[in-house]
Amino acid sequence: MIRTTSSGGALSARAFALLVSVGLGAGAAALFLQFGAADGYQVVDGVRAALVFITTFWLAWGAMQSVEGLISARRAPPPLVTPITTRTAILMPVYNEDPAVVFARVAAMDDALTRLGLAAHFDFAILSDTQDERVGAEEERWFVHLWDDRAQDARLKAGKKARFFYRRRPRNTGRKAGNIQDFFETSGAHYDFALILDADSLMEGETIAEMVRRMQAAPRLGLLQTLPRITGARSRFGRAMQFAAGFYSPVFAQGQAAMQGVTGPFWGHNALVRVRAFAESCALPELSGPPPFGGHILSHDYVEAALLARAGWSVRLDPDLTGSFEEGPQNMIDFAKRDRRWCQGNLQHVRLLSAPGLRAWSRFVFFQGILSYIAPLFWVMFLASNLYATATAPEPDFFPEPFQLFPVFPSDQTSKAVGVAVGVFGLLVLPKVLILLDAIIRGRVEGFGGRFMALRGMLSELLMSSINAPIMLMWQTRAVLQVLMGRDGGWPAQTRGDGQLTLPDAFAAGWWIQLWGGAVIFLTRSLAPDLMLWVLPIGVPLVLAPLVIWASSQPSAPPLFLTPEETCIPQVIADHRRIVTLWTGSAPAAPASAADAVEVTA
């Protein structure tokens, strides 16, 4: 674990990653240029080489994060045992959610803190931004239930103050950031720290206590972020993502922690903030002009992390903090909807690249976020430029000199293009293979069902993500173009539930992708049939998009994509399920269990 990477350590980690990524990008571009210019240099060859540089650099940068993560991995330190002397508000922002399920999470976390004898140091505040009156009325009804369940009347009678609060804003001004800010401006002075959650967040009591102790021990620490594990997935798509997040993300997060030092990230939830630091530095203004580039800042968390760092506070990601959970989208459509919002939020950061006083790394993080959404455009441009270059390639001239006796065959540079393709594939696969090997050596595979099951999960996830990638690429490209054309995506509520789609749903979402797939294959066949084999891995998933969207939303059960949280259900998750069943009379939609492998931790 990296508690506080020295600035020198972070700088050398960044320099190493940057150097290798630029080197690999430049090498790939040089090889591709030789291949492209074998029949004589044309402008399009330069364009293709530049696109190869950008896309390879971006892939290499991602791969380097995993390498840095593997290099810098340390054994987690023993938990702190210092007494808790501070007051923390646990904030649960809600927006048109199912109140019974959400409030049961509050109850489960309260139980976890009560078991540790630490409940007195924590209050829970449900911060509702719900705009649907019917859901709002349900929230009030279920809050009464929570109040009774937590015996708050008895607490008041004993002369103690309530520990559970509920507030609903009539208008959700500033969205989640505005919701949190409203809490700080109303009640912030009452607390030292605030644990910011999402409506689907769950955290173990030990994790919350450890975070508070770490923040107590580091007076300049402004924000402490955990790496939430995805749980509760039930579909093929959801469980593949849950497996990937559980298996790969800890290593990538470790690499990120090594590179960022104390200019870490904020992902908007499952993070502890120092109230004074946050209040001093994080009141966000509206950006001038209309959405999508103006108005409220959508991806507020990145900006808040940058503002804390600007004010001199440390922002840290501690990947060793386990017991932090969230839920993920269950199907590709919900994923794309969330991605549309994130895309607009990240592209909006272009306005903040020149914000006064920001740390260089914070600006780089904004740039990285922007590039992550623009990268698909470069892939699309690369595909189009290759079709164009092949279709307009000059006929080989075997007799370039007059009265030449023997023909001159153009030098075949195809092996160089194949080399680039193999390298790109390697950049995609190698980090995953290295993480698998590392997990075997450290014994981490046991939670994923052992070596064979982890390998099977890795290969299946690789196959699924290869099929899904072209479809995601189309959605991302559309999202970027919509934002660039000034279309505001708004702030849709998150979709929860099992997410199982019907074929008509999938067709409604994917028909236009199918048309593009058909067009790509048709154009390749007409203009550059030699490229057909290279285009089919992209074109076929596009043509089959509705089927892929539908099939990936269907239920899935272990042992494939088994995760440690399915092998051994964490206490707070088990408590949440138990409380929902108790309150509503029906069990929450839970993933199919890993048969006899499932047990609840004591």
Added chain:
Amino acid sequence: MGTRMTTQISSSVSDGNTFAFATRKAAILREAALPHAPLVMPRQVIEAPFAGGRTLHRLLMACAAGFGRTARGR
């Protein structure tokens, strides 16, 4: 007649329960209001809308001044 009376009684019991719950809910929501402990959050400056323009302007002015100095030096 009997059925009608029973319906009326159960309806008034139901109304009474609804009223009691609404009263209790209102009392709980009052008790559960966020504690009053305001904290000032100063609005941050994050936009430098003309930063590029200002830099360009400064650069041009510096160039112009340089030409002026050079011209005066001749």
